[in-house]
Amino acid sequence: MTKPTIRNEKDGSVCEQKDGDTIIRAALRAGLGFSYECNSGGCGACKFELLEGEVETLWVDAPGLTERDRKRGRHLACQCRALGPVTIKAATAPEYKPKVLPKRQRAYLIGTRDITHDIREFRFRSEDDAEFLPGQFAMLDLPGLGASRAYSLSNTGNEKREWHFQIRRVLHGQGTHILFEKLAEGDEIGLDGPYGVAYLRTESPRDIVCVAGGSGLAPMISLTRGAVEAGLLADRKLYFFYGARTPRDVCGEEMLRVLAGFGDRIVYVPVVSLPGDNGDWHGESGFVHDVVARALPAELASYEFYFAGPPPMTQALQELLMVGHKVPFEQIHFDRFF
Ligand SMILES: Cc1cc2nc3c(=O)[nH]c(=O)nc-3n(C[C@H](O)[C@H](O)[C@H](O)COP(=O)(O)OP(=O)(O)OC[C@H]3O[C@@H](n4cnc5c(N)ncnc54)[C@H](O)[C@@H]3O)c2cc1C
Ligand code: FES
Structure with missing residues (x-):
């Protein structure tokens, strides 16, 4: 078979696709800025048009494509492999160019700990290195599962080759079933990363706002740890909002409490949407985006925003910030957990 190569008509770039990579992984591994x-x-951010050649679709019903997209012959670069030389038309932009090139390595489970009744931390040690930016994620290949799963890092890049994840158990979820029920210390998984563009902007002079919803905890913890390590909180504040369903889902504080500046430079605000009526919850209640809007002391457009969690939460925050408060798009960084 002829070598799979990907030529993007949009910017004239060419890259090779190796080791069963998808088109997006091949492009990013080659340092290209594909959307x-x-x-x-x-x-759906990785949609492309196939102009020449053949591709194999890995997940035919992936929700990132609409019926209209499918009728127009669009594909997802994260769910397609080239079967030989292909020419495509895909959106590119410099901000997608990886700062750290993603790479595949083997990793071994070295420990776990429960954070709440349904969120557990999983710590892996990889063979080569643990190079990533605060807020990024990795793709995990779990034993017995055909497709990778994305999980955000909660620690920061380190020389101990450790990758820490905080994962919520999902009812009937295949990947989380393997993680929570099958994987034992010492077991091997495949790890490919880092990926993601919602990483810490160390060059921004603004106060920082982190908003985590449910399983969106990990990347916000990583960003906060990264901000402390980079010395960013010497002259600014970081507001950390955690949106939980019920009081027993609230978490994150013990990880922030040990960081320099907690309570002064780092302000933690837990918010519960279902406080119950026994009067035990004395904190903020409602939707986390509403609390963000009323709790921040300055104009929203003066902050750098990071958030992660379920799509309805990220959608509400985007609307609040971009439509309601005209926060410039360049100050908003988020991951939707599909
Ligand atoms: C960028 C990003 C970061 C994330 N970070 C975290 C995190 O830090 N903590 C956390 O708890 N969760 C995180 N998630 C969610 C996580 O990736 C899983 O969706 C979640 O754990 C449920 O996985 P599951 O296998 O248990 O459930 P399942 O229902 O078995 O699978 C759900 C997910 O697997 C993928 N999938 C399903 N079928 C296929 C298929 N046929 N081919 C390819 N892919 C398929 C899809 O992404 C789907 O959303 C993140 C998601 C994204 C996109
Ligand atoms: S659907 Fe491909 S990057 Fe999200």
């Missing part, structure tokens, strides 16, 4: 977000078939 993407979730790497998981959910968002």
